[in-house]
Amino acid sequence: MNQEFNLRQQGLPAEMQMLLNTYPRSTWEAHPGFREKTKNWLGAHNMFRQLGGIIRSETERFLDKSRSVDDFSARIAHYGDMMVRNLHGHHSWEDYAYFPELAAADPRFEAGLEILEKDHHELDVVLESFARSANRVIQLSELDEKQAYEESGSLHHIAKTIEAFLERHLGDEEELAVPIILHHRLRG
Ligand SMILES: [Fe+2]
Ligand SMILES: [Fe+2]
Structure with a gap:
């Protein structure tokens, strides 16, 4: 049975969008405060986003039998490790450095930043399940191809969950953080 995860479905509260209304996404590129770091x-x-999509679609290629088990296992080891390691590093930096910098510049948005920080913890749970399931597939690929195939059904469910969650989290995070950066001319 597929594991269920406790991921946020709703967008951030409307009051978290007061600066986004002044700095909509379409205006970021031309703003003088939109610098290299951002x-x-x-x-x-x-x-x-790309890694999430690759991992989900690679799993589908294996499930529809257009990838061999060895090929799939090598790809999932490579892209899975890259995604999990980089996301952990990215989230730690946001929690310890980036969000405190944004909150200090504009405390009106602390509630939104707290929601995003909580997302990181929820996503950790999903990433752990992903790593366990991917490692099982990799081990089984050497021992029992049929079982590797069965495990890949669960892996696909987790990969789809990660992809959808990243869509929600990254979009909300961008639309909260970038207007604060532009308005207060941070990170220039
Ligand atoms: Fe984040
Ligand atoms: Fe982020």
């Missing part, structure tokens, strides 16, 4: 941070988010 672009790099958004670039990391895009890498996570």
